[in-house]
Amino acid sequence: MDGWSEVGDGVFVGRYREWDLTVGLVLGDTGCLVVDTRADRAQGAELASAVRAVTPLPWTVLLTHHHFDHCLGLPAFLPCPVWAHERCAAHLRAPGGDAAVPDHPLTGHAAVDLGGRRVRLHHPGPAHTDNDVLAHVPDAGVVFAGDLVEHVPGGSFSAESFEDVTHLAQWPAALDALLALAPRVVVPGHGDPVGPDFVASARDELAALIHLRRERDSGALTTDEAVARAPLPPPVAGAALR
Ligand SMILES: [Zn+2]
Numbered sequence: 001m002d003g004w005s006e007v008g009d010g011v012f013v014g015r016y017r018e019w020d021l022t023v024g025l026v027l028g029d030t031g032c033l034v035v036d037t038r039a040d041r042a043q044g045a046e047l048a049s050a051v052r053a054v055t056p057l058p059w060t061v062l063l064t065h066h067h068f069d070h071c072l073g074l075p076a077f078l079p080c081p082v083w084a085h086e087r088c089a090a091h092l093r094a095p096g097g098d099a100a101v102p103d104h105p106l107t108g109h110a111a112v113d114l115g116g117r118r119v120r121l122h123h124p125g126p127a128h129t130d131n132d133v134l135a136h137v138p139d140a141g142v143v144f145a146g147d148l149v150e151h152v153p154g155g156s157f158s159a160e161s162f163e164d165v166t167h168l169a170q171w172p173a174a175l176d177a178l179l180a181l182a183p184r185v186v187v188p189g190h191g192d193p194v195g196p197d198f199v200a201s202a203r204d205e206l207a208a209l210i211h212l213r214r215e216r217d218s219g220a221l222t223t224d225e226a227v228a229r230a231p232l233p234p235p236v237a238g239a240a241l242r
Pocket of ligand 1: 065067128147
């Protein structure tokens with residue numbers, strides 16, 4: 001990481017070359033929140049040192065969802081309170097999952113008190129996965145979105161975004177829930193922070209894909225025709241419409 005960028009008062013973003021991952025750090029008066037922990041124990045330990053270069057305050061961890069690149073650095077932070085959606089905990093507990101699991105599972109909303117500042121956690125419904133959690137820092141106008149918001153060269157989504165397309169129909173509503181928080185800055189799980197306009201465009205791209213999928217399912221379009229009309233690069237649209 002080439003150092004933290006401060007995107008709001010006491011709200012930091014760190015970018016890593018590995019997996020192009022973006023992590024977060026929110027400072028309060030008595031504690032700090034670390035958003036995602038990187039892909040393995042060594043990377044987690046490197047992140048923990050980077051946090052300690054900023055603050056000696058005790059940390060709480062939020063895992064935005066169960067994908068390994070966001071989660072498997074967790075052991076480097078333990079013991080500490082770990083928030084995540086209850087289904088994230090279930091995925092991590094599954095055979096082959098990491099032994100370290102969140103001890104503060106949530107299903108809808110929760111708040112983390114950092115002393116003089118509360119970070120609000122929201123599950124906006126199924127979208128990128130069935131266990132996405134947003135971290136909203138209201139006093140700074142910042143939302144950490146995990147992979148609910150992504151950007152890759154040539155589009156807002158990678159083909160991997162649609163690994164599980166069962167949630168595609170609900171994804172635009174989840175982005176509307178994010179926009180309803182009126183963020184000034186939205187921090188994706190990969191890549192640079194964006195503004196609300198970017199999120200609105202991503203929502204519109206998804207809505208267009210959903211429309212094309214419906215047309216294809218009704219027989220009005222072939223899959224190839226739907227992919228050709230999609231507002232996203234063919235490999236990405238193909239993954240979503242497959
Ligand atoms: Zn992911």
